[in-house]
Amino acid sequence: MKRATIKDVAALAGVSAATVSRALDDRPEIRGDTKEKVREACQRLGYVPNAAARGLTGRGTNVIGMVVPDVSNPYFSGMATAIEARAAQEGYRVLLSNSMRSEEQEIRAIDQFLARQIDGLLVAAISPQSQARHGALIRGLPCVYIGVNHSEACSYVMADNTVGAYEATRYLLDLGHRDILFFGGRETSRTRELRIKGFYQAMAEEGLEGRELIAVGDVRQLRQWSYEQALDLFESGPAPDAIFAFSDITALKIMEAAEERGVRIPEDVSLLGYDNISFAALPRIDLTTVSQRKFRMGEIAVTRLLEQIRGRKERTVDLLQPELVVRSTCIKKEGGGPR
Amino acid sequence: MKRATIKDVAALAGVSAATVSRALDDRPEIRGDTKEKVREACQRLGYVPNAAARGLTGRGTNVIGMVVPDVSNPYFSGMATAIEARAAQEGYRVLLSNSMRSEEQEIRAIDQFLARQIDGLLVAAISPQSQARHGALIRGLPCVYIGVNHSEACSYVMADNTVGAYEATRYLLDLGHRDILFFGGRETSRTRELRIKGFYQAMAEEGLEGRELIAVGDVRQLRQWSYEQALDLFESGPAPDAIFAFSDITALKIMEAAEERGVRIPEDVSLLGYDNISFAALPRIDLTTVSQRKFRMGEIAVTRLLEQIRGRKERTVDLLQPELVVRSTCIKKEGGGPR
DNA sequence: GTGAAAGCGCTAACAA
DNA sequence: TTGTTAGCGCTTTCAC
Numbered sequence: 001m002k003r004a005t006i007k008d009v010a011a012l013a014g015v016s017a018a019t020v021s022r023a024l025d026d027r028p029e030i031r032g033d034t035k036e037k038v039r040e041a042c043q044r045l046g047y048v049p050n051a052a053a054r055g056l057t058g059r060g061t062n063v064i065g066m067v068v069p070d071v072s073n074p075y076f077s078g079m080a081t082a083i084e085a086r087a088a089q090e091g092y093r094v095l096l097s098n099s100m101r102s103e104e105q106e107i108r109a110i111d112q113f114l115a116r117q118i119d120g121l122l123v124a125a126i127s128p129q130s131q132a133r134h135g136a137l138i139r140g141l142p143c144v145y146i147g148v149n150h151s152e153a154c155s156y157v158m159a160d161n162t163v164g165a166y167e168a169t170r171y172l173l174d175l176g177h178r179d180i181l182f183f184g185g186r187e188t189s190r191t192r193e194l195r196i197k198g199f200y201q202a203m204a205e206e207g208l209e210g211r212e213l214i215a216v217g218d219v220r221q222l223r224q225w226s227y228e229q230a231l232d233l234f235e236s237g238p239a240p241d242a243i244f245a246f247s248d249i250t251a252l253k254i255m256e257a258a259e260e261r262g263v264r265i266p267e268d269v270s271l272l273g274y275d276n277i278s279f280a281a282l283p284r285i286d287l288t289t290v291s292q293r294k295f296r297m298g299e300i301a302v303t304r305l306l307e308q309i310r311g312r313k314e315r316t317v318d319l320l321q322p323e324l325v326v327r328s329t330c331i332k333k334e335g336g337g338p339r
Numbered sequence: 340m341k342r343a344t345i346k347d348v349a350a351l352a353g354v355s356a357a358t359v360s361r362a363l364d365d366r367p368e369i370r371g372d373t374k375e376k377v378r379e380a381c382q383r384l385g386y387v388p389n390a391a392a393r394g395l396t397g398r399g400t401n402v403i404g405m406v407v408p409d410v411s412n413p414y415f416s417g418m419a420t421a422i423e424a425r426a427a428q429e430g431y432r433v434l435l436s437n438s439m440r441s442e443e444q445e446i447r448a449i450d451q452f453l454a455r456q457i458d459g460l461l462v463a464a465i466s467p468q469s470q471a472r473h474g475a476l477i478r479g480l481p482c483v484y485i486g487v488n489h490s491e492a493c494s495y496v497m498a499d500n501t502v503g504a505y506e507a508t509r510y511l512l513d514l515g516h517r518d519i520l521f522f523g524g525r526e527t528s529r530t531r532e533l534r535i536k537g538f539y540q541a542m543a544e545e546g547l548e549g550r551e552l553i554a555v556g557d558v559r560q561l562r563q564w565s566y567e568q569a570l571d572l573f574e575s576g577p578a579p580d581a582i583f584a585f586s587d588i589t590a591l592k593i594m595e596a597a598e599e600r601g602v603r604i605p606e607d608v609s610l611l612g613y614d615n616i617s618f619a620a621l622p623r624i625d626l627t628t629v630s631q632r633k634f635r636m637g638e639i640a641v642t643r644l645l646e647q648i649r650g651r652k653e654r655t656v657d658l659l660q661p662e663l664v665v666r667s668t669c670i671k672k673e674g675g676g677p678r
Numbered sequence: 679g680t681g682a683a684a685g686c687g688c689t690a691a692c693a694a
Numbered sequence: 695t696t697g698t699t700a701g702c703g704c705t706t707t708c709a710c
Contacts (some may be wrong), residue, residue: 003453003478005687016697021689029695048479050453052391053687056702063451071410071435072420072617081411084437090446092449096410096435098423105427112402112432114342115390139385140343256622278411283595284623319654344703355681360705368679392703395686 004045013041024049046069055117063093064305066122069101074277075125077292079146082298083122090306091170110137120305125149128190142308144301148190155308157301157318159292161191163333165198168244168272168290168332171324173206176333177241177270182212183254185246192246195274199244226250230257239263241333242270248277248289265314270330287327293320343384348642352380363388394456402432403519403644404452405461408440413616414633418485421637422461424464440558442469449476459644467529481647483640485667487529492596494647496640498631500530501607504537507611507629510663512545515672516580516609521551522593523565524585534613538583548660565589569596578608578671587612587619587628609669625666632659
């Protein structure tokens with residue numbers, strides 16, 4: 001069964017298509033009873049205006065698109081939820097598309113959105129390189145990047161990862177830990193680059209060297225990698241005083257390996273994550289971590305995007321200060337204590 | 340800056356719009372060098388075909404829409420991911436929209452999709468009632484419902500919740516538990532209705548009564564409610580032998596309250612969840628639960644939807660058998676043991 | 679092999 | 695207050 005068009009409605013209501021259009025727009029120049037007739041006809045035919053055709057004539061759609069690397073990652077789904085709530089307040093709907101951490105899929109997602117008459121775009125890109133490739137596509141479309149993966153040519157909102165890592169490391173140091181291991185993250189990750197900088201900065205202040213473990217292999221195997229490396233680490237000799245995990249997800253895998261090896265957290269080794277995903281607050285997990293304040297980040301991103309949609313021309317940059325969330329996986333080092 | 344149209348490309352390439360259209364479709368009748376010219380012009384102008392206009396002329400868009408109650412719920416985001424992977428294999432993209440557990444938002448989401456030239460729709464509805472209201476909107480559009488909230492008039496895929504609950508309860512019974520409490524779920528929930536049926540069925544077989552706790556209040560407050568009720572439960576006297584939680588999320592809140600009250604799980608009370616969300620497998624959580632096999636469910640949903648898109652007319656119904664996932668939160672009752 | 683023209687469903691400018 | 699007309703960007707006949 002073909003869907004009803006505005007013409008079908010017009011015919012049934014005995015008016016012209018233009019009148020139907022105006023009636024549905026609830027314009028004042030249309031008589032009440034005409035509107036009534038039109039509404040009735042729409043009802044009868046199950047008429048839904050075709051947004052494609054509408055978009056064609058050049059008005060806004062009140063829809064914004066959002067591209068994320070992976071919806072099943074609580075970091076992104078949490079942010080998406082905040083964004084949708086905020087957008088809804090402003091009368092916008094959000095359409096979500098997954099790039100599955102593939103450059104090609106990311107491009108296709110953006111492409112789809114561009115072709116689909118949206119008013120603006122929010123992108124959590126998978127790498128700074130990938131962002132560079134979007135520019136040509138996006139052109140004049142209002143767009144805000146979220147997170148560290150963006151070029152300097154676009155508007156973006158990000159948390160200060162270096163400061164976050166610095167403060168987290170300071171916290172560990174103040175707890176008396178000396179041998180601290182930065183665990184995970186891939187070499188190509190910009191996020192890692194920023195975090196490790198903060199880490200070494202804090203370590204250097206104490207005249208400490210610090211050590212790190214760089215993740216290798218396919219992005220999709222990272223969790224497995226973390227688990228195996230942690231197993232090795234706990235097996236092969238004295239563990240560090242504390243582990244600063246690249247992300248909460250990594251921390252969780254480390255915790256799993258510790259469990260497996262009978263290493264107690266935090267008694268034997270302190271563990272600190274990054275991101276403050278909802279998992280981290282779970283009973284028994286209760287992971288000490290750094291919050292990127294993703295809800296706030298989402299809100300700001302929507303606000304900036306709407307400003308653009310409403311005419312703002314200048315590029316915007318928002319840098320959020322992260323926040324240490326102290327829970328129970330880090331304790332004072334035995335015999336150490338704050339200096 | 341306006342986006343380039345097919346005409347701009349045509350002008351730059353020195354051909355007609357029709358030729359551009361054909362060239363981009365890689366049709367054999369177009370000469371190779373013409374295609375080359377066209378491709379180059381597209382490149383230069385950053386041309387992206389407008390899907391709206393394309394959809395207008397009536398061909399498929401290779402996009403399917405999916406409506407979920409809440410992306411930040413791992414149950415749905417997990418399923419969405421499975422669906423996207425499967426759809427991608429078949430050359431389809433998935434656009435995700437959140438209903439935020441509101442009937443109004445759900446309708447708007449569907450509306451949006453209908454208006455947006457998608458080839459098919461996947462819906463995880465928030466209630467059976469809400470589904471009834473979609474019918475008029477959806478009309479002939481290929482559509483598959485996921486989960487228990489659907490009418491009998493549409494195609495759907497769901498897990499057998501009654502059998503799942505029955506088997507889980509049997510498991511608890513076989514472990515020697517007698518006083519089992521079914522905890523949570525709102526009175527209006529169809530899911531609850533089905534699960535509690537299985538629960539009482541198993542209990543009745545043993546000549547046991549069983550007891551239940553019905554959740555009240557706003558959906559968004561449910562977690563808080565679970566936590567508080569569990570606190571009360573553990574405080575006000577002898578806890579049951581075992582708790583069968585309405586969902587994993589509920590179980591997690593119960594676990595939190597137990598922690599708070601010094602009640603040990605599973606030593607003092609066994610705990611069983613439902614859904615097998617990814618949280619449940621976390622170290623230290625390790626929750627025994629029932630899997631709805633949501634990945635499989637997602638795959639089947641996509642398959643059925645594509646069948647419809649490709650012409651199948653009949654309604655389809657798929658019922659999945661759930662699976663008990665034994666982990667560590669349920670143990671034999673002290674002094675009880677399997678009979 | 680390519681171009682001209684019609685039409686998809688809708689809205690906006692102009693008439694009546 | 696309402697109808698007529700043109701045109702949004704694209705695809706698809708039908709000619710050439």
